[in-house]
Amino acid sequence: MVNVHPMDEGYAGFCRDESRTQGSAASISFPVSEDEVRALMRQMSAAGTPVTVQGTRTGLAAGAVPAGGHVMNLAHMDRVLGMRVAPGPDGAAVFCVRLQPGVVLANLRKYLADKSMPTAGWDAESLQTWGELCEGTEQIFPTDPTEASATLGGIVACNASGARSYRYGPARPHIRALRVVLASGETLALERGARVARGRGAERTLALETEQGRRMDLALPSYEMPRTKNASGYYIEDGMDAVDLFVGSDGTLGVVTEIEVELVSAPAVVWAVSCFFTAESQALDFVVAARPELGCALAFEYFDGAALGILRHQKAAGAGFASLPDVDPAAAACVFVELGCADESEALAALERVAALIARVGGSEDATWVARTDVDRERLRFFRHAVPESVNMLIDERRRTDPAITKLGSDMAVPDDRLHDVMALYRETLAEAGLESATWGHIGNNHLHVNVLPRNAADHARGKELFCCWARAVTDMGGAVSAEHGVGKIKRDFLAVMYGEGHLREMARLKCQLDPQGLLGRGNLFSAELLDEERAACAAAAGEKGCALDAAAAGSPAGASPHAAGEVA
C-alpha cells in the first residue's frame, strides 16, 4: 500500500529542480517497489491523471518538474538488488549490477570504491559475483555527471554523461537491462540484445511484449540522429535495441523500476593536467591535435578566459575558494586533460606527449598543473566545480537587483571537424549581441556549455534569441541541441528546430503507442498541445483500423484537476 499525499507546502520543493523551473502538482507519492509503482500507475491511468516521475531533481532541463497531476518520486527505491557476470560488448565477461532507480550515483561509486555493498537479501549468484568483484581490479560505473547526487533513474531518463563520456560514451551503452512500468500498469522486461528494431528509415518498427502478454508493434520515427554526443529526443536508429529507446526518453514512455548497469575496470593510474593558454585559439588547436594522439585520454574539459576571470574574482572576494591554486592572470583559456593509464611509466610518456602538443600550438609546459596524488586530483575536481559555482554566485548577485535574471546555459554539441566553426559562431554572435558570457564544458566532444550572463531583462531576452539562432546553426553543422542534459521542458523548442515539426509529431505518435492517454512526463520533449493533437489523430486512426488502442485514449488527461490523496492498494 502506498500513500498518496496532497501536494501541500511541506512538499513544495518537489515542484522544482536544478533548472530552477517552478511547476505544480496536486499530489505526490514515494513508492518503494515495482508493485507499488504499478498500483499507482493503474490508479492514475484510471483517473486520467498525468504523472511526472522524478528522483533527486538534479536535472537541468526541468524534466522532473511537474506540469500538474501527480508526482511519483522514486528516491526511496534505492536498493541494490544483485549482481551477475555477463558477456560484454567485446565478448569479455563484465560485472553487471541490478539497481532500483532511486540509487544515488555517489552511493554506487562509494559501494564499488570501498568494496562495501549493501548485499542484504541477495541471492547466491549475486553474492558469489560480489566476492569475485572484491578480489579483482577496481570496477567503476563510468558515467560521471557533475551532480553525483543524481539517481541512476535520472541518469537513464536523460542519458546523462559527463567529462569521461569522451572515453566511455554516455550512460546508454552501459545500461544492460531495464524493467519498465507502462502507463497502463503493465510491465516490460528489456534486456539488451533481446529485441531490436526491424526495417529501415520510415519503415522501422520495434516489437515489444509486456509480461502480461500484450504485443505491440511500435512504428518508429523516420529521422536520422546526428553523429555527435546527443541527448535530444528519442534514440532512433536502424537495428536499434529496445533498451536504447527508453534510455534518454525523459520519463515520457514508462516508469523505469529496475536498471542493470555494466561496470568497467578502472584505469590503474589516473593523472590529470590542466593546461593554460594565453589565447583561446591555442586551446582549440591543442584539443584538435591531442585527440588522435592521446589514446589514453579519459576527458578533455574546457574553461574560457571569462570563466577563469569570474573564478579569480570570487576567490579574491573570499567566496570559499581560498584553497584553489592561483590562476595566472595571463591565462585566457584552460584545457583539463585526464589520462587513464596502465602504469606510471605509461602515464609519464603520456604527459610528455601533452607537453609536446602544448609546445606545438605555442603554449608553455610551465603553465600546467599536474595532478598525480589524491589531494591534487581533488583540488582539480574542486577547481572544475568551482567555475560553474562562481558563475552561479555572480548571477545570484545580479538577481538581487533584477529577480527576472537567470543564467542561460547551452548544451549543444557538434561533430569533431566543426569545433573551430562553432566556437567562432559563439564568439561572433555574443560580441554582436553585446552579451557577457562564460564558457566551459566537454570540449573533447565539442560540447561546450556557453553561459550567457544577463545584466538585465533585455540581455536575458537577447540571450534566448541567440540560443535559438545557435540551435539552427548547430543543427546545420550536424550537431545536437542537447548533448547531455536531455530536452525536458525547457529545451523542447530547440528540439523542434533540430528535427522539425514533422519528426516531432512522429515522436509524439511513438509516445502515444506506449502511453495512449499521454500521462507520463507531460510537457517533456514536446508541448502538451502537440501531444494531444497526435493522441487524437492516433485514436481516430485506431478507430478506423479497429486497432486495440485503449478507448480511454480519446479522453483528455485530468491535468488540471487535482488528484485525491489517499492510499493505493
Place this chain on the structure above:
Amino acid sequence: MHVVVCVKAVPSTTEVRMDTVTHTIVRDGRQAVINPFDTAALELALRIKDAAGEKGAPAEPVSVSVLSMGIPDTERLLRDALSRGADAAVLLSDRAFAGADTLATSYALACGLAQMPPADLVLCGKMAVDGDTAQIGPEIAGALGVPCVTDVRELAEVGAGRVRVWRGCEGGTELAEAPLPAVLTVAKEAADLRMPSIAGVRFGERARVRVLDAPAAGADPARCGLAGSPTQVVRSFVPQRTSVAVRVEGTVAEQAAQVADLIEGMTL
C-alpha cells in the same frame, strides 16, 4: 640561503594498520602521502625561494632541500617534492632506522642534516597526522642547538640573519623572531602546496635522490630505530565505530515526530 624541509610519509587514510608485536604503524608504502603539515612547510620554503628570485630581491639565492627518513618507497614522495620546486632530496633509509620513536627519528634527521650543506632554516610540519606528537621539530632544534618557533602560521620576513614569523598562541597569533639558523614547525593552514607543472614532474623524475643508510649518515646504531627509542608502547588499537544510521521518512510532521522520539530515546 639553504632551507631544508623535513617530510614524513603518512598513510593517506585514517584506517592505519598496526604491527601487533611492535605496536608501530605498518609502513608498506601503499597509498602513503606527504604529511599534510609538511606540505605547508614545503610551500613556505618554496615561497622563500620564489621571493629571492623576484626582480629587485636581495642577491642571495635560496635553495630548498627535502629530507625524510623512511622505507625505500618514500623516494616517490621526495620526487614529488622535487617536482613542485625543491632542488635536492635526501632519504635516510635503513632497517636500523625502523621502529623509531620521536627521539630516535630526530636524531637520525639531525644526522642527515649533517650530511647536507649547512641549513639556515629547517622547516617541519607542526605535527604528523599519524603520530600527532608535534615533537620532531623541537627535538631537531635541540639536537642542533638552535632556536625553534612552533605553530608558524605566516612568514613575515626571512634574511639578514633572522626570521620573523606569526605563530599561533592562545587567542590568536603573535609575532616571533629568531636568529638563523633556526627550526620552524608549520601549521597546516599556513599554505596550500602548489601543484607541479609538467616541467616540474620531468625534473622530479630525473633528479637524483641521495639515499643514505645509517653508516652513510654517520648515525650511531644504538641511537637509531627501536634500539634508540626509550618510548614503550604498551598497547595500541584502532577505535571501533559504533554509530548507526536511522532513516526518517514521511511528511515533515511525521519526520519531526520520529526525530523527537529518537532524541528522547538517546542517552545523552
